[in-house]
Amino acid sequence: MRYDCFMTASVIRAFSVHFLTATGAVFAMLALLAAVDERWGNMFLWLVVAFAVDGIDGPLARKYDVRTHAPHIDGALLDLIIDYLTYVFIPAYALFQSDILPGIWAWIALFGITFSSGLYFSGSWMKTADYSFQGFPACWNMFVLVIFAATPPPGVVVPVIAVLAVAMFMPLKFIHPTRTKRWRPVSLAVALVWTVLAAYAAITHFQPVAAAQIGLVVTSLYLLGAGIAQQLTEDTPLR
Numbered sequence: 001m002r003y004d005c006f007m008t009a010s011v012i013r014a015f016s017v018h019f020l021t022a023t024g025a026v027f028a029m030l031a032l033l034a035a036v037d038e039r040w041g042n043m044f045l046w047l048v049v050a051f052a053v054d055g056i057d058g059p060l061a062r063k064y065d066v067r068t069h070a071p072h073i074d075g076a077l078l079d080l081i082i083d084y085l086t087y088v089f090i091p092a093y094a095l096f097q098s099d100i101l102p103g104i105w106a107w108i109a110l111f112g113i114t115f116s117s118g119l120y121f122s123g124s125w126m127k128t129a130d131y132s133f134q135g136f137p138a139c140w141n142m143f144v145l146v147i148f149a150a151t152p153p154p155g156v157v158v159p160v161i162a163v164l165a166v167a168m169f170m171p172l173k174f175i176h177p178t179r180t181k182r183w184r185p186v187s188l189a190v191a192l193v194w195t196v197l198a199a200y201a202a203i204t205h206f207q208p209v210a211a212a213q214i215g216l217v218v219t220s221l222y223l224l225g226a227g228i229a230q231q232l233t234e235d236t237p238l239r
Contacts, residue, residue, distance in 0.1 A: 010064065010065075010069045011069045011070060013064040013069070014064050014065065014066040014068075014069035014070035015066075015069075015070045015073075016064075017057055017060045017061045017064055017066050017070075017075070018066060018070055018073045018075055018078065020053060020056075020057050020060065021053070021057045021061075021075060021078050021079055021082065022078060022082075023053060024050045024053050024054060024057075024079075024082035024083075024085075024086060025081075025082050025085070027046045027047070027049050027050040027053070027086070028046075028047075028050060028082060028085040028086050028090060030046045031043045031044075031046035031047050031050070031086065031090050032085075032090055032093075034046060035090055035093055035094050035097065038097065038098070040094060040098060040148060040202075040205070040206065041202045041203065041204070041205040041206060042202075043090070043094060043202075044094075044141075044145050044148065044198070044201070044202040045199060045202040045203065047086055047090065047091070047141050047145070048145075048195060048198050048199045048202060050082070050086040051086070051141065051142075051195060051198075052195055054079070054082070054083065054086075055177070055178060055191065055195075057075075057079070058079075058178060058179070059178055061075050080121055083121070084117065084118070084121050086141055087117075087137075087138055087139055087140055087141045088113060088114060088117040088118075088121075088138055088140050088141075089114065090141070091113075091140040091141045091143070091144040091145075092109070092110055092113040092114050092140060092144075093110075094144055094148075095109055095110070095113075095140075095144050095147070096109065096110040098148070100147060100148075100154070100157065101154050101157060101158065102154060105154060105158055108158075109157075109158070109161050112161065112162075112165055113140055113161065113165065116138075116165045116168055116169075117138040117140065117168070119168075119169075120135060120136075120137075120138050120168040120169070121138065123135075128173060130180055130181060130182065131176055131179035131180055131181075132173050132174060132175050132176055132179070132180045132227050132230075133173070133174040133175075133176060133227070134171060134172070134173060134174075135167060135168040135169055135170055135171075135172060135174070136164050136165075136167035136168045136170075136172070136174055136224075137168075137174050137176075138168060139223075140164075142194070142198075142220060142223070143160075143161075143164065143220075145198050145201065145202070145216075146216050146217060146220050148201070148206045149198075149201040149206050149208055149212070149213055149216050150213050150216065150217055151206075172227070172228055172231065173227035173228060173230060173231040174223075174224070174226075174227040174228070175187055175223065175226045175227040175230070177190070177191035177223070178191075180227070180230075182230055183226060183230070187222075187223070187226060190219050190222050190223060191219075191223065193215065193219050194216065194219040194220065194223065197212050197215045197216045197219065198216065200212055201213075201216065
């Protein structure tokens with residue numbers, strides 16, 4: 001009897017993690033509705049919430065062993081579907097619709113981001129042996145939010161988009177803040193600071209104080225470059 005109750009509790013916990021992951025689809029819809037009305041602060045606030053959920057559902061899934069206790073739902077596939085919406089599709093729409101980029105460049109960015117990211121998300125090379133990402137992990141939600149907050153000129157935005165799009169298919173390492181063990185305490189702290197600053201920027205409708213703008217840029221550069229720095233100091237090649 002005790003064994004049956006234990007298994008029932010395990011199944012409930014496992015399915016609860018799947019349900020938590022699925023809330024990301026709801027947050028994606030709320031973000032899309034805000035984007036259609038060009039309420040960019042509200043849109044990014046929902047994307048930040050989805051980002052936070054994405055950061056905690058993975059550790060919970062491993063803790064409660066969802067593959068054993070709730071195998072009928074593919075949590076990894078569910079996560080990828082939601083990530084494409086919140087990391088790629090909605091941010092790309094916001095970048096296009098907000099007139100940050102002029103004329104043809106907005107169209108090029110829209111098609112380039114969605115097309116290349118679709119290929120990346122379906123790639124078999126995404127994860128490395130230490131659970132980092134191989135290639136830029138299509139975190140366009142983070143990139144576009146920083147663009148909204150820091151307002152660099154198009155002459156900066158377009159080349160960076162091109163570099164990041166190419167970097168998705170390069171043998172470059174990018175950390176997963178919760179799974180890459182090396183420097184994990186620092187990476188988790190930086191990711192948390194980035195999330196707080198991103199939420200603040202969205203709440204203030206992208207009129208943050210200069211310190212918050214600088215903080216977003218600095219934390220973004222760490223999250224973008226830490227994996228490459230690790231790669232350059234490792235003895236084993238990326239595979």
